């Protein structure tokens with residue numbers, strides 16, 4: 001089993017190091033090969049997704065990814081910015097299904113900005129389509145406005161579009177995920193305004209006929225944003241497009257207290273996947289040794305489960321993470337009174353001790 005390790009920028013290298021430490025502490029040994037990506041890729045070879053890095057990602061059984069991005073690259077042309085690496089990997093590897101669980105550990109309810117009774121025991125899964133939508137739709141660009149009130153003025157434009165097979169394949173993934181959970185699927189769209197969303201909704205309804213055991217409901221994205229803070233436990237699995245999913249999954253992340261706790265998986269049709277924390281490269285805390293490595297360690301657990309077929313090892317890591325929380329270990333982002341405040345490395349060590 002070969003794992004491509006792509007630490008990236010900012011806190012990426014610090015948190016990936018801890019996840020690698022945990023993987024190396026397991027009984028089974030994996031082949032781990034590291035390559036630069038994002039700003040680190042740009043520094044090494046002039047492109048955020050160097051050819052050698054892409055080749056490694058393609059040849060590996062799974063990819064463990066840190067995070068990319070730094071403000072110092074903001075002035076680069078868009079195609080060379082670090083964030084293009086993640087978009088490129090998703091596109092080249094056809095990683096179309098993004099799984100983002102949002103779980104509120106009982107020990108961390110105090111870290112949430114919401115009342116404990118609203119979030120305690122929260123366990124929802126956001127399934128976000130990752131390869132289409134307005135993030136990739138062509139045409140896009142800058143031009144002279146061809147019509148309307150501001151005809152002739154400069155304008156920026158993007159295109160929201162979804163092809164039927166794209167919606168069908170994410171629908172199947174989401175229904176199957178719901179089947180393994182509480183069998184409730186909420187499809188989030190903006191069908192009252194957008195043609196793309198009405199089309200998405202029609203296809204969701206059609207695919208639902210193949211999953212009579214799953215209860216499908218629909219919600220407009222603005223309402224979903226409200227319900228996520230009002231009554232998040234009413235959700236089980238949420239399926240939505242690329243842009244709405246980007247925003248809602250960050251919102252769901254904060255319900256749990258810290259974005260530093262949340263793993264994610266992006267899978268292709270064969271369950272090969274890229275595993276990364278839900279957060280970014282956090283340049284504001286990079287190099288300080290205070291980043292929370294648990295989202296990345298939990299991403300490694302998801303990798304063992306979904307791509308490498310090592311369910312038992314995944315369970316071991318997840319149990320170890322629960323144990324360190326019970327023992328009171330906390331990084332700065334989830335700090336509570338009377339806890340044992342630790343840095344990135346100490347948190348990794350605590351997980352290994354708990355293993």
Ligand code: NAD
Pocket residue numbers: 011015066067068069070071083086259260276278279280281282283284285290291292293295333
């Ligand atoms: P961010 O997720 O990096 O940070 C948001 C806030 O959360 C910051 O205050 C940060 O300190 C904190 N935070 C994030 N992860 C943490 C952790 N593990 N432990 C403790 N605190 C943590 O989002 P941002 O500030 O909007 O973006 C920073 C950079 O990351 C940008 O360049 C952005 O493009 C990039 N980004 C990359 C990815 C990715 O690599 N997949 C995703 C999102 C953002």
